[in-house]
Amino acid sequence: MKFVISGTGTDIGKTVLAAGLCRMLGADYWKPLQTGVLAATEDAPEDAPETAGGDAATVARLSGARIWPGAHVLPQPLSPHRAAELAGVDIDLPRLRAIPPSPRLIIEGAGGVLVPVTRQLLFADLFAQWGLPVVLAATTGLGTISHSLTAIEALRARGVPILGVAFIGAEDEDNVATIGQIGRVRVLGRLPRLAPLTPESLERAMTAHFDAGDFE
Ligand SMILES: Nc1ncnc2c1ncn2[C@@H]1O[C@H](COP(=O)(O)OP(=O)(O)OP(=O)(O)O)[C@@H](O)[C@H]1O
Ligand SMILES: C[C@H](N)[C@H](N)CCCCCC(=O)O
Numbered sequence: 616m617k618f619v620i621s622g623t624g625t626d627i628g629k630t631v632l633a634a635g636l637c638r639m640l641g642a643d644y645w646k647p648l649q650t651g652v653l654a655a656t657e658d659a660p661e662d663a664p665e666t667a668g669g670d671a672a673t674v675a676r677l678s679g680a681r682i683w684p685g686a687h688v689l690p691q692p693l694s695p696h697r698a699a700e701l702a703g704v705d706i707d708l709p710r711l712r713a714i715p716p717s718p719r720l721i722i723e724g725a726g727g728v729l730v731p732v733t734r735q736l737l738f739a740d741l742f743a744q745w746g747l748p749v750v751l752a753a754t755t756g757l758g759t760i761s762h763s764l765t766a767i768e769a770l771r772a773r774g775v776p777i778l779g780v781a782f783i784g785a786e787d788e789d790n791v792a793t794i795g796q797i798g799r800v801r802v803l804g805r806l807p808r809l810a811p812l813t814p815e816s817l818e819r820a821m822t823a824h825f826d827a828g829d830f831e
């Protein structure tokens with residue numbers, strides 16, 4: 616079982632959803648490109664927030680999943696193509712194309728489906744090269760219909776299979792049904808916003824709102 620989690624945008628809850636799925640499915644996690652985080656260095660204080668380790672650290676904390684090392688950790692909280700340019704880093708495409716050899720793996724992109732890895736390669740193009748299905752993470756509120764249908768079209772235009780849409784946010788029955796119906800995609804479930812967000816609250820919510828069988 617291997618799939619990608621991408622989304623309709625950034626900051627929508629892909630990482631928390633990924634943590635919940637890693638725990639529920641007993642899967643490892645890979646974040647090939649992380650921006651907005653300083654790579655942990657020997658002189659950075661352990662608890663310095665900027666070296667908190669980004670999404671991989673969040674997934675490890677919330678799920679205990681095995682984390683595979685990413686290709687790049689870039690300091691500027693920007694699109695990877697720009698964060699790499701500002702850091703004077705050439706994106707290592709062969710490294711990005713080499714998916715970790717884990718039999719059960721969840722891979723998280725950065726931001727939404729058309730975020731540039733480089734100015735010549737978008738994440739959706741990389742997903743197509745990987746040949747893996749995508750779980751599209753989407754919010755439930757106003758604006759999500761066009762964002763979701765746009766992301767679905769962009770993936771389909773590249774022949775990227777879509778396992779379904781996993782929603783994050785408050786209940787909105789008609790938005791969810793509309794996206795499933797017009798987008799011709801399976802609705803995988805909805806993860807509510809959790810307070811507090813803990814490994815236990817996340818595990819309970821995943822069990823209540825998703826079916827592991829939908830991801831196998
Ligand atoms: N279900 C949830 N319940 C409570 N808080 C959440 C939930 N999902 C996400 N959050 C919070 O919202 C913020 C953004 O979530 P997250 O980091 O998962 O977004 P993302 O889509 O992975 O962003 P990026 O594009 O940077 O990878 C974080 O502070 C996270 O803790
Ligand atoms: C910094 C942020 N948290 C993500 N890691 C990167 C999001 C890139 C978004 C690019 C864009 O769509 O404008």
Ligand SMILES: [Mg+2]
Nearest residue numbers: 629630670723
């Ligand atoms: Mg994330």
